[in-house]
Amino acid sequence: MSKNLTSRAEDYSKWYNELVVKADLAENSAVRGCMVIKPYGYAIWEKMQAELDRMFKETGHQNAYFPLFVPKSLFEAEEKNAEGFAKECAVVTHYRLQNDPDNPGKLRVDPEAKLEEELVVRPTSEAIIWSTYKGWIQSYRDLPILINQWANVVRWEMRTRLFLRTAEFLWQEGHTAHATKAEAVAEAKQMNDVYAEFAENFMAIPVIKGVKTESERFAGAIDTYCIEALMQDGKALQAGTSHFLGQNFAKAFDVKFTNNEGKLDYVWATSWGVSTRLVGALIMTHSDDKGLVLPPNLAPFQVVIVPIYKTDEQLEVITEKAKGIIKELKSLGISCKLDARTTHRPGAKFAQHELQGVPLRIAIGQRDIDNGTVELARRDTLTKDVIGMTDLVSKVELLLKTIQDELFSKAIKFRDTHTTEVDDFETFKTVLETKTGFISAHWDGTAETEQKIKELTKATIRCIPMDVKKEAGKCVYTGNPSTNRVLFAKAY
Amino acid sequence: MSKNLTSRAEDYSKWYNELVVKADLAENSAVRGCMVIKPYGYAIWEKMQAELDRMFKETGHQNAYFPLFVPKSLFEAEEKNAEGFAKECAVVTHYRLQNDPDNPGKLRVDPEAKLEEELVVRPTSEAIIWSTYKGWIQSYRDLPILINQWANVVRWEMRTRLFLRTAEFLWQEGHTAHATKAEAVAEAKQMNDVYAEFAENFMAIPVIKGVKTESERFAGAIDTYCIEALMQDGKALQAGTSHFLGQNFAKAFDVKFTNNEGKLDYVWATSWGVSTRLVGALIMTHSDDKGLVLPPNLAPFQVVIVPIYKTDEQLEVITEKAKGIIKELKSLGISCKLDARTTHRPGAKFAQHELQGVPLRIAIGQRDIDNGTVELARRDTLTKDVIGMTDLVSKVELLLKTIQDELFSKAIKFRDTHTTEVDDFETFKTVLETKTGFISAHWDGTAETEQKIKELTKATIRCIPMDVKKEAGKCVYTGNPSTNRVLFAKAY
Known part of the structure; x- marks a missing residue:
């Protein structure tokens, strides 16, 4: 898919x-x-x-x-x-x-x-x-x-x-x-x-x-x-x-x-x-080129379990194991779904859960049952690991927090590297065309200038940040005096 | 009010x-x-x-x-x-x-x-x-x-x-x-x-x-x-x-x-x-002539506490006590609100909570603090009782269940005494005019008869009950044969 x-x-x-x-x-x-x-x-x-x-x-x-x-x-x-x-x-x-x-x-x-x-x-x-x-x-x-x-x-x-x-x-x-x-x-x-x-x-x-x-x-x-x-x-x-x-x-x-x-x-x-x-x-x-990436705090379900089996007996054993895991996770307030559909093969299920951004995927096969392990895969990093069944629940709990935190850090980093202080209009235009993102610049406070900049660049003033510092400067477009920077960007 | x-x-x-x-x-x-x-x-x-x-x-x-x-x-x-x-x-x-x-x-x-x-x-x-x-x-x-x-x-x-x-x-x-x-x-x-x-x-x-x-x-x-x-x-x-x-x-x-x-x-x-x-x-x-009566399972809050005080010191002591009660009730899943408004006197608060159907009201005064008691009032029966503070929480829990059950029983009793089996059209009309309620009667199965009865009495067929018994009879209006009774009533 x-x-x-x-x-x-x-x-x-x-x-x-x-x-x-x-x-x-x-x-x-x-x-x-x-x-x-x-x-x-x-x-x-x-x-x-x-x-x-x-x-x-x-x-x-x-x-x-x-x-x-x-x-x-x-x-x-x-x-x-x-x-x-x-x-x-x-x-x-x-x-x-x-x-x-x-x-x-x-x-x-x-x-x-x-x-x-x-x-x-x-x-x-x-x-x-x-x-x-x-x-x-x-x-x-x-x-x-x-x-x-x-x-x-x-x-x-x-x-x-x-x-x-x-x-x-x-x-x-x-x-x-x-x-x-x-x-x-x-x-x-x-x-x-x-x-x-x-x-x-x-x-x-x-x-x-x-x-x-x-x-x-x-x-x-x-x-x-x-x-x-x-x-x-x-x-x-x-x-x-x-x-x-x-x-x-x-x-x-x-x-x-x-x-x-x-x-x-x-x-x-x-x-x-x-x-x-x-x-x-x-x-x-x-989200990424593989599909949705959902923060665990808002994912409809945070974990999905996919059974890998050849026989009905294997499915039965795996299902039993999965139900135990779901119960334990539930007691910790973690939502987990067993994907036991017989109409889809594991590969198709993996692809769907990836596309739909389920934060963690657990795969359990016969070998896992024999070895007391499961395969645990992270959607955000697309990494996976074989881990011991006894560590699973605490590991899931920790990972969900980690994913939530790391998605936030990653987004902060992206924003920070896409926020540029600009002091002249040529750079303003160049940044908008190349790096994009937020531009922090001085503005003379008039609607006319705001409108002119919008016409020339499609960028609008997104806001005057609440924590903005007083700083004497010159409007990036007119050169008129300004007391603080504002945040420009093209916007949805 | x-x-x-x-x-x-x-x-x-x-x-x-x-x-x-x-x-x-x-x-x-x-x-x-x-x-x-x-x-x-x-x-x-x-x-x-x-x-x-x-x-x-x-x-x-x-x-x-x-x-x-x-x-x-x-x-x-x-x-x-x-x-x-x-x-x-x-x-x-x-x-x-x-x-x-x-x-x-x-x-x-x-x-x-x-x-x-x-x-x-x-x-x-x-x-x-x-x-x-x-x-x-x-x-x-x-x-x-x-x-x-x-x-x-x-x-x-x-x-x-x-x-x-x-x-x-x-x-x-x-x-x-x-x-x-x-x-x-x-x-x-x-x-x-x-x-x-x-x-x-x-x-x-x-x-x-x-x-x-x-x-x-x-x-x-x-x-x-x-x-x-x-x-x-x-x-x-x-x-x-x-x-x-x-x-x-x-x-x-x-x-x-x-x-x-x-x-x-x-x-x-x-x-x-x-x-x-x-x-x-x-x-x-x-509900009754005093106002709403709400079943505890759907009341926005199930218990209200009204402090009765003369001095700020008294209010403080009562508030402290109330907070303890609220916390205990909350741990049992019972919702309780402290009505600490200074703009209204206790009597006005009582009247409002009665009108709004709060299932249980607790009043706490200085004498209650001294004696280790509270006054507990039921909205549905309009009865009240002074009870020991130590028994309060379990009593409240029990009473909420009792109220829920008794409201249901009372409603069943009302319905049963207002459901009448009728076999002739004169009685049909009399019952509708006097006792009202559901009428269980035979009907010949035609839309014409249904319409005619509606025109004459304003009663409609509410339903053919799922658990209706087969019973040979004659339509209450036309006398034509019928195999089961249906439920008539005037309706909202």
Whole structure:
């Protein structure tokens, strides 16, 4: 199977598209731009959801659910947000189909069933949620509201790619309401930190925490915090965003509260989200020409056992042994699957598990039973070893930690060697064309310069890093004075 | 708070609507017929999801995700299914809004952005899923496919009620594909059994497993299995359905496979689902005039501790004690929350927890600290007791089991006393008007009689119970011969 995979060097984009389909993660559907997430791909998303959900709850958030539809009058209430999403939203105009008199057996929209007010399929839920919060908030005692929602959203993008950009995608969106600006800003930063922690500890993806420039901000936000990751092809990927929305939505929906001094004020807001796009980031950070490489912390199963047998008696003995191993691993919280399919030969199974990125593979044959050994193979390094059965469980436990750590170190190393400080525009262009990656450079702070650089190089300012140092310098394009560097890259 | 709740005897329907809102479970939204599920209501749904998901996975199913939209041409492919849902479906016709030239600041649908083919917001996913399965199935080796999806669906119902019937609702829908009819029928029955097990063991709702008559079947099914529950007002509620779809969808989408004899055949299908409607069933089965009563197995938290204090020192001592109790309970898998809000007095807290159905309440005051006691109150029986601190944890553990069991027994008793065998139509009508509940009666098997009885009494055939006995009799309406009784009721 894997031999059919285009290599990354040959065509990175093609490699990605093929891998997503061949590894059974997702495929395009009959609906333009929408994907079908297949069970193996969905299992990765479920793992992500479980960890994120735990982290959200640990930081005091609760889940809720708001309507899929946003009436047009609510959608248009916050002007910038509406402007940002109007161009790519799916609109429900009718609530009934009827038999088409001109085409027997076919249906058509019933012209009598036109909605009085069009409904926008949510591209994001600030509008519907803040129109709801209006009824929930009177006093500072009703604050903060710390709510998250797991949902599907629709943005009618013209160019779509599996996981990275799809017309419908799954995500979570946190929407919080606060009595003070300081509290809302702290919340937005906290959730960006949570995303960074998740990316690094579970996805093994190093990220730069930063804040967006005005032109890259979420429509309707005062500040957008983000985590930016670097993919193997040297392009950046925005992996999560957390927005300080100020009082914009409170003003749009007239959400006021009595503060602890008895005065009326507008409520402060944040929103934050990550989506199934993260699956794309995971793939593009770790995988190789043989297929997926999954960090053990997010692999649907961490270990697979493949029996090598000639007779049914051998299979029986090996299966018995395998069940014992699975039980022991399970007691340590390690997930392990026995691949006992009789329809596939071991070689085909090896290839499939390699393609699907199972972190560790155990092969057990008759000789292993006789010798008290197993063959243990690592997916990330493609190395294997024969080890004693008695050492197996502790070895697996240790190796899973090692793999998780080494994938992260490798990704850090890649990012570090693909981050270049640049001080003149010629070098800027050369680095983008040759080495690619992040460019750390001075910028004069104007949207015009940002736009010009984008036009000339396709690179955008990914973020102003949170830990950026004050440093006098000159804008890499205009030569105008600057007080700190920002991070440029071409991006997904 | 609870004193404002309308009593069930006064107006059951009003009682329900008020309770859902006052207990903070859900509320109506700005979108006609769509609800906002608030955190406390969503927490119950999450508990349901977790148990059901575990049961689905234990029976070999995997989760996946299919598009929200169904292109009209796919929607209309299975004729009966299309006919059944066409009258109540939301239709996306455009993919962009633009500034409305006639109304500055307002948006309108961009007439240039009309979709070539309308998209139906899924009312159910057979069509989009079977059009996908076509690409996945060639041979019997590709079967069975055992997939479930957690999703939102939209049915443009005209009369809606929170949880019970909403235009958008959350559900799970299983969609399986099989090589043989027998296997598909067994799957459909198995999943109906899973639903029954969940309803009885977790929701403490006794259910009748049965099969629907032709006129009550899912649009496109050969057989619809169901679980039917009885609410406190004597109306039945369909709590889950599992459909044997035969080869209807395989034929509509041309999904054929090579069987193990090398011959081409159409694939056999099932689908099965439960929804947020279950939350409505839960409320209407157990709750009382004081508010919600939740079975411990689905309560967002099972125990609440309310400190009774006058001084900060007392609060500190009580809090310390409470934390110890919470830790001990947690180690037994029991969820317990300390309600340490300083904004509410104990009486208000008691009322709120009563209204929200927390199964057990522990109150700890200074005298309890001195005496080594606590006050332990049961929500279901509204009884309380002072017990020794040393016995507390074991007592709580035992009581939670007792409450779960007693709620179930009580519901069984209610159903049994509200199930009447009836052999003549006068009694049939009298029972429906006075005692209400299930009526077990003979029926001649014709849709005409079924329809006539419905017109005259509003009662429908809820199901033909799976364990029905063969018994010669005469139809309660026509007097024509019948071989078994069926279950009638007015229903939600």
